Amino acid sequence: MRGxxxxxxxxxxxxxxxxxxxxxxxxxxxxxWRQDTTPDATTADWDDVKLTRRGDSEAYRRxxxxxxxxxxxxxxxxxxxxxVHEELVQDxxxxxxxxxxxxxxxxxxxxxxxxxxxxxxxxxxKEKARRKGTEAFDLQEWDEAVGAGLTTGAxxxxxxxxxxxxxxxxxxxxxxxxxxxxxxxQCDVVETARRTGxxxxxxxxxxxxxxxxxxxxxxxxxxx
Amino acid sequence: xxxxEKIERLAARAQAERTPRVDVxxxxxxxxxxxxxxxxxxxxxxxxxxxxxxxAVAVPAATAALILYTxxxxxxxxxxxxxxxxxx
Numbered sequence: 001m002r003g004x005x006x007x008x009x010x011x012x013x014x015x016x017x018x019x020x021x022x023x024x025x026x027x028x029x030x031x032x033w034r035q036d037t038t039p040d041a042t043t044a045d046w047d048d049v050k051l052t053r054r055g056d057s058e059a060y061r062r063x064x065x066x067x068x069x070x071x072x073x074x075x076x077x078x079x080x081x082x083x084v085h086e087e088l089v090q091d092x093x094x095x096x097x098x099x100x101x102x103x104x105x106x107x108x109x110x111x112x113x114x115x116x117x118x119x120x121x122x123x124x125x126k127e128k129a130r131r132k133g134t135e136a137f138d139l140q141e142w143d144e145a146v147g148a149g150l151t152t153g154a155x156x157x158x159x160x161x162x163x164x165x166x167x168x169x170x171x172x173x174x175x176x177x178x179x180x181x182x183x184x185x186q187c188d189v190v191e192t193a194r195r196t197g198x199x200x201x202x203x204x205x206x207x208x209x210x211x212x213x214x215x216x217x218x219x220x221x222x223x224x
Numbered sequence: 225x226x227x228x229e230k231i232e233r234l235a236a237r238a239q240a241e242r243t244p245r246v247d248v249x250x251x252x253x254x255x256x257x258x259x260x261x262x263x264x265x266x267x268x269x270x271x272x273x274x275x276x277x278x279x280a281v282a283v284p285a286a287t288a289a290l291i292l293y294t295x296x297x298x299x300x301x302x303x304x305x306x307x308x309x310x311x312x
Binding site: 057060061064068072073076086090098099100157161163184214218 | 227228230232233234235237239240242243245246248249252253255256257261262263264
C-alpha cells in the first residue's frame with residue numbers, strides 16, 4: 001500500500017509532464033504565439049529564477065526588489081487606493097512565485113510579470129464591479145476640470161491620472177482594461193494581446209467597442 | 225478639443241505621475257514561508273488536467289445528447305414513427 005502511494009505522485013508527474021508537453025507543442029504551433037520574439041530574460045533574473053525554484057528565498061527577494069517598482073507603477077492604473085494597491089502588488093508576486101515553473105526564460109521576466117499584473121488587476125476590477133455599482137460621478141464636472149486644466153496647462157500629472165481613472169471607472173472592466181492598456185500604458189495591439197492573452201483581432205474589436213462606448217457615455221452627458 | 229483629444233492629452237500628462245513607493249518583499253516572503261500559498265502538487269495538477277479534459281468532453285456530449293433527444297421527441301417524429309408501417 002505504501003509502495004503504491006509512493007508511485008502515485010511519480011505517475012502523476014509523468015502524465016502531467018506528457019500533457020504539458022503536448023499543450024506546449026500545440027501552443028507553439030499557433031502563429032500568435034510564434035510572434036513572441038522578445039529578447040531573452042536578463043541573466044540576473046534567470047539565475048534568480050533558477051535559484052528560487054530550488055527553494056532559495058533570498059533569490060526571490062532579489063527578484064521582488066528588482067521588479068516591484070515597475071509592477072507597482074502598472075497596478076497604480078488599477079487601483080489608486082494605497083492599501084488595495086499594495087495588496088495587488090503583493091498578489092502579483094505571490095502568484096508569480098506559484099507559477100514560476102511555467103516561466104521558461106524566453107521573454108524578459110518583466111514582460112511575464114506584466115501579464116500577471118494585468119491579470120491580477122483585471123480580476124480586482126471584476127470583483128469590484130460584482131460587489132457594488134460605480135461611485136457617483138458627474139461627467140459635466142469632470143469635463144470642466146479637464147477643460148480648465150488642459151487649457152491653462154496647470155494640470156498636474158497626478159491629477160491628470162486621477163481624472164482619467166475616474167472616467168474609466170465608469171466603464172465595464174473589459175472596456176476599461178483595453179482603454180487603460182492602450183491609453184495609459186501606451187501598449188500597441190501586440191503588447192495588449194500579450195498582456196491580456198487575447199488575440200490581436202479581439203484586441204482591435206474590443207478597442208473599437210470600448211472607444212464607441214466611451215464616446216456614447218460622453219455624448220449622453222451632453223458635454224460634447 | 226474633442227473627447228478623444230482630451231483623453232489622449234490627459235493620458236500623456238499622466239505618464240509623468242508619481243506612483244507611491246511600496247515594498248512588499250517582507251510580506252510576500254512571509255506569505256510564502258507560512259505556507260498560506262503553495263504551488264499545486266503533481267497529483268493536484270493531474271486532477272486539474274483530468275477535470276479540464278472531462279469538462280471538454282462532457283460539454284459537447286451533453287449538447288449532442290440534447291439535440292438528439294429534442295429531435296427524437298418532436299411531435300412530427302412521433303407521427304412518422306406511428307405511420308412507419310405505411311411508409312414501409
